[in-house]
Amino acid sequence: MIKIYHNNSCSKSRAAFELLKDKNLEFEIHEYLKNVPSKEELKEIIVLLKIKPFDLMRKNESLFKEKYNQMILTDEEWIDVMLENPILIERPIVIKDGQAAIGRPIENIINLLK
Known part of the structure; x- marks a missing residue:
C-alpha cells in the first residue's frame, strides 16, 4: 500500500496527491498535521528516506528560522522538535514498497512509482 504524508494547504503536497490519484493508485492519506506520526514512525520514515533527521526539517518555515536556525541538536533532539512542531x-512524503521519497521536486515521487 502506498502512503502519502500530506498537507492539503501545500501546493507540492496537493500535486503529489493528484499524481497518485491520476495514476489510479490505491493509497492511504496521512494528514500528519492532524495526526502527528509517532516517534517510531518518524524514525522509520527517516530510515526509508536515507537521510538525517535535520534533512527532513523545513528550513524555510518561519518557525524554524525564528527558533531553530542557529541550534545544533542531536538526531534525537531534531526528531523531538519535529514531533512537537509537525509543521x-x-x-509531501510518499512511501511505497519499503522506499520513500520527498516530493520536492515531484520527479522524486514519479521515480519512486516506477
Missing part, C-alpha cells in the same frame, strides 16, 4: 516536517 517543520518536509512534505
